[in-house]
Amino acid sequence: MTQSAAHAQSTDSVLMIRPGRFYPNPETAVDNAFQRNADRDSEALTLTARKEFDAAVQTLRVAGINVHVFEDTAEPEKPDAVFPNNWVSTHDDGRIALFPMYSPLRRRERRQDIVEGLRKHYRVTEVIDYSPFEDEGCCLEGTGSLVFDHLNKIAYVSLSNRSNPKVIQRFADDFGYEPVTFTSIGSNGQPIYHTNVMMCIGTAFAMVGLEMIPNKAERHQVRARLEKTGKEIVELSADQIANFAGNAIELHNKGGEKLLVLSSRAARASNEEQRGTLTRYARLVQLEIPTIELGGGSARCMLATIHLPRL
16 A cells, blocks of 8 residues: 555544534433533533633644644534534545534534635535434434545445435445444443444554444444455443443554544553554644544544645
């Protein structure tokens, strides 16, 4: 595999949104088992979340990642704005996708000014807006729902009310990805709300909670596709996934070094053998974000990866 081909899976540029008002979203608590009630008011939470966010940006920049920071707008209030990967994805052919969101509060996060901001640095050929599917009650929450193997044009999707088969197929047809769908069940007996909390695809590895896929045929299909595409599988336990071990993302820095970005909590949840395997493929970059994780997302959710061609 050539260096340029290897880099097609990862990118050295990300989009991040500095939170304007942060608190666990009551509209998403029903089906997001990763959310936690906060013991502080929203002002205190927001102040701490901003400090964590700023430290995370600094950590990424020191590691050699190009970070585009946009400020959340004060109005309308958007408690999950710090997790932009759910409403936007960017692609190496210059296209941008905007996604239909489950929570009405989260639909406010889609911002045309951010798309225009990206145009200043990258070539944007088309913006495809899937948000009208919300009128049909159909959602697909970006790279929370879709975990991409860009090298093999596969989109892995754990089905839930955030990941509707009709929208999955429309996206797959538009962007030329083969959808591999399955259902994963959390410890609460409910479907895992986002694929990217139980699965991370790197250039040469995959972290995945296979034990959370109860259907044996589906579990075998996921394993077989990963093995066929040459990924070394790092299996994650349900407890590790509950601690955000699956919510990671492979990036590369300006020097071409592969990085695996995850939270400190996620890193602590992994064992020595897993870390040994992962560090053969990437240097671990840890973000200390315990307050932000109360919102039910972790490091991966904070980073909307930018695959657009540079101007």
